[in-house]
Amino acid sequence: MSEFDLIRKYFTAAPCAQRGEGITLGIGDDCALLALPAGEQLAISTETLVAGVHFADPCDSFLLGQRSLAVAVSDLAAMGAYPLAFTLALTIPTANIDWLQGYVHGLNVMAKSCNVGLVGGDTTRGSLSLTITVFGRVPTGQELTRSGARPGDLLCVGGTLGDASGALPLVLGQRTADIAIAQPLLAHYWSPQPQLALGLALRGKATSAIDISDGLLADCEHIAKASAVSLVVERQKLPLSYALIAFAGDDKAYMAALNGGDDYVLVFTVPPVELVALLASGWPVYVIGRVEVGHGGVTLLDAIGQDITPAVRGYQHFCETS
Missing domain, CATH: 3.30.1330.10 (PurM-like, N-terminal domain)
Structure with a gap:
């Protein structure tokens, strides 16, 4: 042929x-x-x-x-x-x-x-x-970019995190699980649903946005650097699915959510007043942190407010690992 x-x-x-x-x-x-x-x-x-x-x-x-x-x-x-x-x-x-x-x-x-x-x-x-x-x-003028986040904005995501990364042992045939657990995880990996409708709804409301492909912390860092601000992520506020926790356990589920990538969920910043309107309209928005004055960094806090930011954040091509 x-x-x-x-x-x-x-x-x-x-x-x-x-x-x-x-x-x-x-x-x-x-x-x-x-x-x-x-x-x-x-x-x-x-x-x-x-x-x-x-x-x-x-x-x-x-x-x-x-x-x-x-x-x-x-x-x-x-x-x-x-x-x-x-x-x-x-x-x-x-x-x-x-x-x-x-x-x-x-x-x-x-x-x-x-x-x-x-x-x-x-x-x-x-x-x-x-x-x-x-x-x-x-x-023109309504596009969402990475560079508009402002101190005082809330940091939000448009859905649960870590499911695609958590599915990798299933994808690679390293583990099995009951269909009720495996199916939703595999669906997030193989058939991610671009959040087009949410993106349209965020026009004129969100100050910055990016889709999560390399991991939450890595992609938040793109927003922080482009906007010249600091982002604070609160670990206990991350939305995790029942399937991910049941399959991976709490610690690995949080690791998948923070660094795993392949979620293709939107992470965005929005003024508090705009969040009220989004929630009232029924959008699946979760507040996971905030925007502060800073110079392009991302900080991860535990349940008592201690800094637990990992040194390695997300997947990066061409980076050598030992």
Whole structure:
């Protein structure tokens, strides 16, 4: 099967590749064309997933299809952007029909959930890796960034933490668990749900935001540095799921929540007055700390207010470990 046959059979004909809102021209030409309403700007983000680094190899291609798109779209949620389209650069060792059918099926499921369309990309032969670029739109001046946190703001998250990281022993086949415990953890890992609706709701309310990909403390540090403030995280306020605690125990559950990554839940800062409105509207918001005057640091406190900030925070590529 040639590269172009593969594209036509599995991607051009895919449901997620059919033209949708904001897509003037999709797959089939040298470029795609996206239309933006007046007063809006384009939000763009790229994610690369490499076999053996970002996901186990081999793995279920249907689940990988969902996960690969979800982690990219999550960046649009963190910006408060409405999703439009995505491109896929796919590198695969062979054109395995079963693998391709499963992957495209998973891609379609997540694309439908996120209301985003495939508009182009590339396919090459080599070690398995996937690069997805997502495009969204956001009204000028309403975008959420990492740089607006202010002393006095509350530090919040949009859901429970640590479930995806806690699922790794299940993903890697190192442990088993009852289905009532394993299923929700595995779902958080393989099918994270980008918090697009919450991102839209935070426009004009949140002063900064980021999605949690590398770990809560590591991503909070991005906000702290960009905003030139200090963030204080209170360990006992972290929202943990029953499944995670039952599977990992309290200590490992907190470690997963703080440093594990792959949650793709929004962490954001908001003035107290805006929190009242968010909670009244039913958004799943948890206050986990606060913003203080400082110079780009993150402090973790225990139940009695002692500093227990770990030296290593989250996953970092290219860092040597002893």
